[in-house]
Amino acid sequence: DAKTTQPPSMDCAEGRAANLPCNHSTISGNEYVYWYRQIHSQGPQYIIHGLKNNETNEMASLIITEDRKSSTLILPHATLRDTAVYYCIVRADNYGQNFVFGPGTRLSVLP
Amino acid sequence: DSGVTQTPKHLITATGQRVTLRCSPRSGDLSVYWYQQSLDQGLQFLIHYYNGEERAKGNILERFSAQQFPDLHSELNLSSLELGDSALYFCASSLYPNTEAFFGQGTRLTVV
Numbered sequence: 001d002a003k004t005t006q007p008p009s010m011d012c013a014e015g016r017a018a019n020l021p022c023n024h025s026t027i028s029g030n031e032y033v034y035w036y037r038q039i040h041s042q043g044p045q046y047i048i049h050g051l052k053n054n055e056t057n058e059m060a061s062l063i064i065t066e067d068r069k070s071s072t073l074i075l076p077h078a079t080l081r082d083t084a085v086y087y088c089i090v091r092a093d094n095y096g097q098n099f100v101f102g103p104g105t106r107l108s109v110l111p
Numbered sequence: 112d113s114g115v116t117q118t119p120k121h122l123i124t125a126t127g128q129r130v131t132l133r134c135s136p137r138s139g140d141l142s143v144y145w146y147q148q149s150l151d152q153g154l155q156f157l158i159h160y161y162n163g164e165e166r167a168k169g170n171i172l173e174r175f176s177a178q179q180f181p182d183l184h185s186e187l188n189l190s191s192l193e194l195g196d197s198a199l200y201f202c203a204s205s206l207y208p209n210t211e212a213f214f215g216q217g218t219r220l221t222v223v
Contacts, residue, residue, distance in 0.1 A: 034211065043113065043201050043214035044154065095208040098144065098167055101154035 003027070003090040009106040012082075018075040020105050022088030025069040031092045033064060034099065035073045037084040044087065044101075047073065051093075078109045114138065115215035117202050123221045129190040132218045136183055136204030142166070143185040144205075144212060145177055149198040160185055161208050192222045 005023040012018040024033065034049040048055055048062045050071075055062045061074040075082055087104040091097050114137035124130055136143050145157040147170075156169035160179035171177075174192075179185045189196060199219050205212040 036214075038154075041148075041199060041217070041219075043115075043216045044203075045113070046211050046213055049211055093209050095161065096167065097209070098156050098159055098169065099203075099212060100156065101146075103153055 003031075003100070004088045004102055006086070006088050006102065006105045008103065009108070011108050011110055012075075012078045014080060014109050014111050015077055018078040018082065018107060018109070020073040020075075020086050020088075020107065021070065022073070023070045024088070024090045027068050027090050028092065030094065031090045033062065033068075033071050034089040034091055035060070035062065036087045036089065036099075036101075037082075038087070038104075039081075039084040047086075078107075080109050080111065083107060083109045113213040113215060115202060115204050115213055117200075117215035117218050119218060120216070121219050121221075123223060124192060126192055126194060126222055128192050128222075129188065130192065130220065132187040132189070132200050132202075132220070134185045134187070134202030134204075134215060136185070136202075137213055140204035140206050140213075141183065142205045142208050142212070143179050143183070144203040145171075145185070145187050146201040146203065146214075147198050148201065148217075149195075152198075154201070157187070159208070166208060189220070194222050196220065197222045 035047040036044040085104040116135040157171040203212040
């Protein structure tokens with residue numbers, strides 16, 4: 001079972017920041033937070049991951065709360081091409097864990 | 112482009128038949144994962160191989176099997192196909208089992 005809770009859907013205006021929340025209140029110390037997205041029926045696309053520090057790359061920023069029980073994925077300037085299902089996944093840093101996908105958040109970027 | 116190649120992109124076959132889906136991981140990646148996504152369903156983990164050895168099994172039917180070859184490519188074999196096996200099948204690869212995975216564009220299987 002997925003260890004995360006995400007809102008089923010969100011809207012965002014084009015050009016504005018999209019902030020996607022994720023709750024992972026039972027996260028363990030060795031578990032990372034990963035974000036993927038799936039545009040229509042394409043293969044899921046890796047976005048970013050982090051352990052406890054905030055992370056930023058060319059696609060997005062990941063803000064993890066100090067207690068690590070929740071996080072927010074930020075797309076700084078959403079475009080129509082960012083419309084997708086976004087998945088927040090918690091995964092341990094060992095060789096026995098796989099990526100367990102929940103239902104995710106369907107983000108619609110509106111013109 | 113993730114660097115993960117899946118073939119074929121589309122496959123239509125009849126019930127009772129057997130098919131093989133192929134996955135070429137990103138150069139250097141040692142882990143390969145297989146996922147199934149039925150229409151309007153979530154991504155279901157099937158199986159994970161690391162450096163040629165099975166690492167974990169998920170909700171994979173007994174009619175399905177997979178292997179990872181010495182050159183690290185992987186094949187997913189689906190036999191005695193049923194209408195309900197129609198789905199997108201995704202392969203993903205990662206350098207190690209505890210690093211980020213990159214997905215291919217999938218094989219769309221239609222069983223008629």
